Amino acid sequence: MEGRRDGGRGGSAPGVDDAIRELLLLMPRMVGRAKRIPVPDELQSLALAPRHLSLLSYLLFDGPMAVNDLAARLGVAPTTVSLMVGELSRKGILERREDDSDRRRRIVSINDSKRPPIADWLAQGATAWRHALAPLTPDQRRTFIDTLLAYEAGMAGDEDD
Incomplete structure (x- = not known):
């Protein structure tokens, strides 16, 4: 040593x-x-797990993005991100919308009421x-x-x- x-x-x-x-x-x-x-009190009942922090951080700092882009940044499969996005969307944390340039793609963003x-x-x-x-x-x-x-x-x- x-x-x-x-x-x-x-x-x-x-x-x-x-x-x-x-x-x-x-x-x-x-x-x-x-x-x-x-x-924060507003998020306590939503049972957020550590796996959600990275996803939320990317969306907070880099803005809305497609599921495949999130998956690439997180280093996980798109299906994994889709499951997390679905879960967080049902809780009202995330929103999904069609991509204006490609209607097959979904753009994910943080719900404006949950952003603060x-x-x-x-x-x-x-x-x-x-x-x-x-x-x-x-x-x-x-x-x-x-x-x-x-x-x-x-x-x-x-x-x-």
């Missing part, structure tokens, strides 16, 4: 093992804090990420995102290290 043993922040860069140790302690705290973000509480709910996380990422250069942000993606893939067993 190489690297610093002081576990401190700042100063010289930690070795790989010390960085791992620090992240293993940090990740559960981050997840715990994210889980404690209160669901969803924006409020997701704002704390977005604000925290903005504060964390703003001081970094674009290359540093790319490295950070790529590192998190590699970690996720490793946890899913997608890497052979």
